[in-house]
Amino acid sequence: MGIDDQIDVQSSMDELDWLREQGVVMQSARGPVPSLAERVAGGPIRGSWWGHPSGHEIYRVLNEVRGSPDVVATRLINGKVTLIHRRLWPALVRVADRFPADRLAAIDEVHTASGAHQTISIPFPDWVPAEDSTAAGLLTVDEAVAQLPACLR
DSSP: OOHHHHHHHHHHHHHHHHHHHHSEEESSSOSSSOBHHHHHHTSOOOSOGGGSTTHHHHHHHHHHHHTSTTEEEEEEETTEEEEEEGGGHHHHHHTGGGSOGGGGSEEEEEEOTTSOEEEEEEOTTTTSOHHHHHHHHTSOHHHHHHHSOGGGO
């Protein structure tokens, strides 16, 4: 592993730690919670992040963070890609009846043999690990709501 690879791994770990602290972030859209793409870019992004000078770094970090088993991508906030850290999964499960089921589906993007992007949707709660469902049952609704960002309360 070269020094650049070590820096890349550390950068992604820093962003994953940040996501854990935040609990819920937008992948790249603006919304009522912070944006991971804007964090990587170091500030607001005008237009598409693809054209931003940090576009390659944003792409790399987004892929690594979304590849973590502790992160699920949904369309929970405003129908936009919303990343949720595992520490909030039990709380989300506990109050899931407050949200449209399609907004809680996990989404994943795959490349087809032709090179096209395809979005795969895993219905809620099929993507939720058993231990997180069990932990949800130990929370009161008030405890669960208190863990979520204000925009989801």
